[in-house]
Amino acid sequence: MTYNFGAGPCILPQNVFQEASKAVLDFNGLSILEVSHRHKDFVAVMDETIELVKKVLNVPDGYSIAFLQGGATLGFSIAALNMMRSGKAGYINTGTWASGAIKEAGKVGMNVNTLASSEDKNFGYIPKDFAVPSDLDYLHFTSNNTIYGTQYQKFPKYSGSIVCDMSSDIFSRKINVADFDLIYAGAQKNLGPAGVALYIVKDDVLSQSTSKFMPTYMDLAAQIAKGSMLNTPPVFSIYVSMLNLRDAIANGGVAVIEKENNAKAELLYKEIDTNPLFTATVNKDDRSKMNATFLLSDESLKDEFDKMWNDANIVGLKGHRSVGGYRASMYNALPLSSVKVLVDVMNEFTRSKG
């Protein structure tokens, strides 16, 4: 048994792996890898995956779903291109991915206003007090920051359009889709394997772009008109996403998942806060329930602690170089029991130090 705390691509439910493995050998008589995307059996997969996204997130009427390639990184450009009106947008900079979104929006000609940033404290908090000009094409933020372990517990309000990169916490908690004009998310955390990105877009904002530059692949209106089959979609990644969403429904949907994620986060942060050998890197209010970042109080104990969790078959715990220390990613598929294993190791480690 391996306990995979990796930041992504990450753990998915074991039964999803089982079913995906079978489909590589036999999906209605062919391998899922050799089925035409135009075949009715795959069209049914695409349709079901779209319906499952709508069901799990309670997506209201007037929104469409697309599955594109290129991850959130291409999404940075796609978001800016599709939402460009006057050409002025507001961004909140909460670290690496938010910074990337800012950079890419600028690269497609957007005049980017960075309205707030937590760079002053190595992105260890979520900025809260900032003014938002009323004339923005949209306000953009990143809901969860894998690298720095921060997460919006309450989303910013804005009377205009809101665009959100939810790559690392979509499907982990209830959201009110109606608050957003565009949500985009790389799949490889709580949706499916790497290779597909989800777009949830308000129909009203489609085809309104003023950008002179718009490759058809990046045009959400064109993609949605073709049902994400403008060209060959990433068949297998979508298929596995469908399996995973079916599993989410079978397990009670996002309300139950959110409760479990809260319990996991509570357990781990309690240990970090009470164990004298560890310190959290993030403000209590802004801590991510997906990625808990923490440091050793005494760096000289590193080798000893590393040996202990490695011996316990924990993998993926090394922190990102931007923060150092440790990062425990607790995506949907990671059971509470795995968090208990980690907490026990932390406990045992401290006991062994007397």
Place this chain on the structure above:
Amino acid sequence: MTYNFGAGPCILPQNVFQEASKAVLDFNGLSILEVSHRHKDFVAVMDETIELVKKVLNVPDGYSIAFLQGGATLGFSIAALNMMRSGKAGYINTGTWASGAIKEAGKVGMNVNTLASSEDKNFGYIPKDFAVPSDLDYLHFTSNNTIYGTQYQKFPKYSGSIVCDMSSDIFSRKINVADFDLIYAGAQKNLGPAGVALYIVKDDVLSQSTSKFMPTYMDLAAQIAKGSMLNTPPVFSIYVSMLNLRDAIANGGVAVIEKENNAKAELLYKEIDTNPLFTATVNKDDRSKMNATFLLSDESLKDEFDKMWNDANIVGLKGHRSVGGYRASMYNALPLSSVKVLVDVMNEFTRSKG
């Protein structure tokens, strides 16, 4: 046993499916779907896949390999963006995909000169006599046309840069990479499953673009500098591509594959040409060895013929609506024995008609 003549995503070797299926359950202790792309085991996969491409295609020094998402359709834009110098390019229009490349180049601001087109005969041939201005940024063509069943048997010559979309016949025959500045190809024919596209680019042409617009994801120099890991790559599609290229090497490489493809095409076209109930849609000189398109001489026999090949467990034989009739795709992994099954059905059909 199913005989999959589908146009793509298409058949791959059965042992590749077997190994891929296993890796979904166990790739060094984790599912290949939950392995971080930064893990040394996946970095090794990426490295090996790049080396295998170089080996199989005999890629000379001075060329780099990248694996991106978005298929050849995003590739249409990527090619034009990265190769833009003065902003004038020449394209050969051989149908749907070539037309798409022309359209997308125009959309990113390229002044596109369509130097030749076979539209006058429903793209049933490859244009050969055309002048190429000397001042183009590049000459672009599509090596094989899945929909119309045409294929360049000899590539056009040009003293300047040549860019080629080889999506549907790369790895099917020997090519001289040094003749091209940029080759791009969606994976889902002879490389791997859908969800990844291959770029082979001459290092000299990188970072020379004059385009004002260049999302980082689409910048080949940036992608190659990061080893195709600018963001999370499509892990599974690359892994399966590696398995498939290993299989290609184990089976003698592209020289042996080409011989087999020639034998398959010869067998099928001979039947089409000699069987009075069928007619080819393409000029003899320009026929694709990947996708053979043919019509029934008498359309009223359609239901009867369709029943026969369906009963023989042949799938994917229906022609594209642009051409009608039938299309037998004979990608690398389709064995000669499968072509024999089809030829036997065609023969038997004609015999049964007396």
